[in-house]
Amino acid sequence: MPRSDSKLSIYIHIPFCTVRCGYCAFNTYTDLEHLIPDYVDALCSELAFVAIDVRDQPVHTIYFGGGTPSLLSPRHFEQILCQVNGLFPVDHDAELSLEANPDDLSEAYLRDLQRLGFNRLSIGMQSANAAILQMFDRQHDLASVGAAVSCARRATFDNINLDVIFGSPGETLTDWKETVQALLGFSPDHISTYGLELKGGTQLRKQVDAGELPRPDDDVFADMYDFASAALATAGYDQYEISNWRRPGKECRHNLQYWRNLEYIGVGAGAHGFFGGCRYSTIASPARYVAALKNGVSGGKHTAPTPAVAKSVEVSVADDMYETIMMGLRLTQEGINRANFRRRFGCDFVDAFRDATEKLTAAGLLIATEKNVVLSESGRLLSNLVIREFVEQIKL
Numbered sequence: 001m002p003r004s005d006s007k008l009s010i011y012i013h014i015p016f017c018t019v020r021c022g023y024c025a026f027n028t029y030t031d032l033e034h035l036i037p038d039y040v041d042a043l044c045s046e047l048a049f050v051a052i053d054v055r056d057q058p059v060h061t062i063y064f065g066g067g068t069p070s071l072l073s074p075r076h077f078e079q080i081l082c083q084v085n086g087l088f089p090v091d092h093d094a095e096l097s098l099e100a101n102p103d104d105l106s107e108a109y110l111r112d113l114q115r116l117g118f119n120r121l122s123i124g125m126q127s128a129n130a131a132i133l134q135m136f137d138r139q140h141d142l143a144s145v146g147a148a149v150s151c152a153r154r155a156t157f158d159n160i161n162l163d164v165i166f167g168s169p170g171e172t173l174t175d176w177k178e179t180v181q182a183l184l185g186f187s188p189d190h191i192s193t194y195g196l197e198l199k200g201g202t203q204l205r206k207q208v209d210a211g212e213l214p215r216p217d218d219d220v221f222a223d224m225y226d227f228a229s230a231a232l233a234t235a236g237y238d239q240y241e242i243s244n245w246r247r248p249g250k251e252c253r254h255n256l257q258y259w260r261n262l263e264y265i266g267v268g269a270g271a272h273g274f275f276g277g278c279r280y281s282t283i284a285s286p287a288r289y290v291a292a293l294k295n296g297v298s299g300g301k302h303t304a305p306t307p308a309v310a311k312s313v314e315v316s317v318a319d320d321m322y323e324t325i326m327m328g329l330r331l332t333q334e335g336i337n338r339a340n341f342r343r344r345f346g347c348d349f350v351d352a353f354r355d356a357t358e359k360l361t362a363a364g365l366l367i368a369t370e371k372n373v374v375l376s377e378s379g380r381l382l383s384n385l386v387i388r389e390f391v392e393q394i395k396l
Contacts, residue, residue: 006262006263007057007058007059007060007091007262008054008057008058008059008060008088008263008264008265008275009059009060009061009062009063009254009257009262009263009264009265010059010061010062010063010084010088010264010265010266010267011063011065011254011264011265011266011267011268011271011272011273012043012062012063012064012065012069012080012267012268012271013027013065013066013067013266013267013268013269013270013271014064014065014066014067014068014069014071014072014268015027015028015029015032015066015067015268015269015270015286016028016029016030016032016033016035016036016039016066016067016068016071016286017029017030017066017067017068017071018030018033018068018071018139019137019139020137020203021136021137021138022135022136022137022202022203022204022207023136023165023168023196023197023198023199023202023203023204024202025197025199025200025201025202026066026067026270027067027269027270027284028066028067028068029067029286032286032287033071035286035287035290036071036072036076037076038290038294039268039269039286039289039290040072040076040079040080041290041293042289042290042293042294042308043080043083043267043268044079044080044083045293045294046267046268046282046293046306046307046308047080047083047084047087047267048083048087049306049307050087050265050267050306051087051088053275053276054088054265054275056089057089058089058090058091059084059088059089059090059091059094060090060091060094060095060253061094061095061096061097061253061254061257062081062084062090062094062095062096062097062254063095063097063254064077064097064098064099065099066099067099068099068100068101068104069098069099069100070098070099070100070101070104070105070109071104074109074112074113074116077113077116077118078116081096081116081117094117095119095120095252095253095254096117096118096119096120097118097119097120097121097122097252097254098113098118098120098121098122099122099124100121100122100123100124100148101123101124101139101140102123102124102125102140102144102145102147102148103139103140103144103148105121105123105147105148105151105152106151107151107154107155110151110152110154110155110157111155113155114155114156114157118157119157119158119159120157120159120160120161120252121152121157121159121160121161122161122162122163122190122192123145123148123149123152123160123161123162123163124138124163125145125162125163125164125183125186126138126163126164126165127164127165127168127175127179128142128178128179128181128182128183129171129175129178129179130142132168132171132175135168135169135170135204135213136165136168136204137203142182145162145182145186146186149162149186149187149188158189159189159190159250160188160189160190161188161189161190161191161192161252162183162186162188162190162191162192163192163194164179164180164183164191164192164193164194165193165194165195165196166179166193166194166195166196166221166224166225166228167195167196167216167220167221167224168196168204168216169204169207169208169213169214169215169216170213170214171216171220171224172220173220173223173224173227176224176227176228177227177231180227180228180231180232181231184231184232184235189246189247189250190244190245190246190247190250190251190252191232191237191244191245191246192243192244192245193225193228193232193243193244193245194243195221195224195225195243196216198216222381225380225381229377232245239332239333240331240332240333240334241255241259241330241331241332242330242332242375242380242383243330256331258327259327259328259330259331260327260328260331260340261274261320261323261324261327261328262274263275263276265306266280266281266282267282267306267308268282268289269282269283269284269285269286269288269289270282270283270284270289273306274315277314277315278312278313278314278315279312279313279315280306280309280310280311280312280313281309281310281311282306282308282309282310283308283309283310284310289308292307292308293307293308317345318394320344320345321345321394322391322394324336324341324344324345325387325390325391325394326387326391329373329374329375329383329386329387330383331374332374332375332380333374334372334374335372335373335374335375336349336372336373336374337371337372338350338370338371338372338373339371349373350368350373352393353390353393355393356389356390356392356393357373359389360379360386360389364376364378364379365378365379365382365385365386366379366386
């Protein structure tokens with residue numbers, strides 16, 4: 001399990017959206033913005049319950065995700081952050097991140113957020129191609145992205161991430177190259193490039209299954225990843241995770257908490273958390289979530305640090321080892337730190353998985369040193385295959 005002296009992260013889920021994107025499988029809802037004031041009150045109530053169990057563990061990252069957190073007003077954020085700072089020992093240099101749509105961001109709004117302590121923005125660019133944005137049901141265009149970045153710079157934000165998606169139905173390598181070049185033209189501090197996953201229940205998955213859109217091509221997908229890796233490296237970005245690049249010192253500290261399999265608190269409707277040896281999720285419906293917090297009613301047995309918990313599972317050693325390997329191998333430079341693994345599980349990673357390590361190293365998919373075990377460049381596109389080799393030796 002994570003060391004008790006590790007710092008804590010807080011994830012705050014905002015499930016409201018104006019329009020649901022065609023690829024989205026997250027816990028999001030449209031036409032519920034009228035619930036926002038009560039929802040913010042419920043978040044503050046849940047945070048108070050969380051603080052009872054957390055006690056004095058320092059908080060070093062706070063992340064507002066969604067959904068569309070930028071639908072909230074500065075007044076709402078002020079209410080939530082006053083509660084967080086009043087309940088938890090928050091580091092003076094804590095990373096405070098906000099996910100946002102480009103067309104929600106004005107300079108005045110961003111200056112208000114900056115005064116509240118926000119110091120990192122993650123803007124959903126997704127593509128430079130108008131047809132792809134339309135297929136995704138995105139409401140912005142490329143000009144909106146440029147305007148949002150300019151507003152953020154004028155509001156003195158110096159840590160801006162842009163999210164983009166590749167491998168969408170019908171997207172060509174040329175389309176993707178144009179997106180990457182447009183992305184670099186905005187000079188973000190951090191870049192996240194996600195290969196499209198056609199999750200069940202999403203509109204895009206339904207269209208592909210029905211033959212209305214072409215199924216993405218795996219070979220083109222690989223070419224797109226290789227192109228982005230080379231182009232971003234040439235532009236001076238350092239890859240530190242399979243899907244993430246950064247300027248020096250601009251890595252996402254909150255996401256590193258996940259990739260290192262360390263504890264984090266999740267609050268809000270449908271949020272997930274990992275604390276006190278349990279992984280848990282909260283009530284998904286915003287209305288039910290608000291009602292439960294108003295009534296002080298738990299969604300399940302209170303084995304996690306929130307009474308809105310819907311499901312809580314104690315993490316076994318095998319599950320914890322699986323999560324540590326699966327997440328750690330995503331880190332392209334850090335990988336599985338052998339000393340940390342030994343402290344956590346009482347055994348050396350290479351000794352515990354010698355056959356798999358030697359097989360994958362010989363295949364050129366893995367690199368093992370005295371310090372760590374990392375994926376090779378060719379292993380990054382085959383990470384699921386690599387992880388499967390280790391998982392087969394864990395008795396889940």
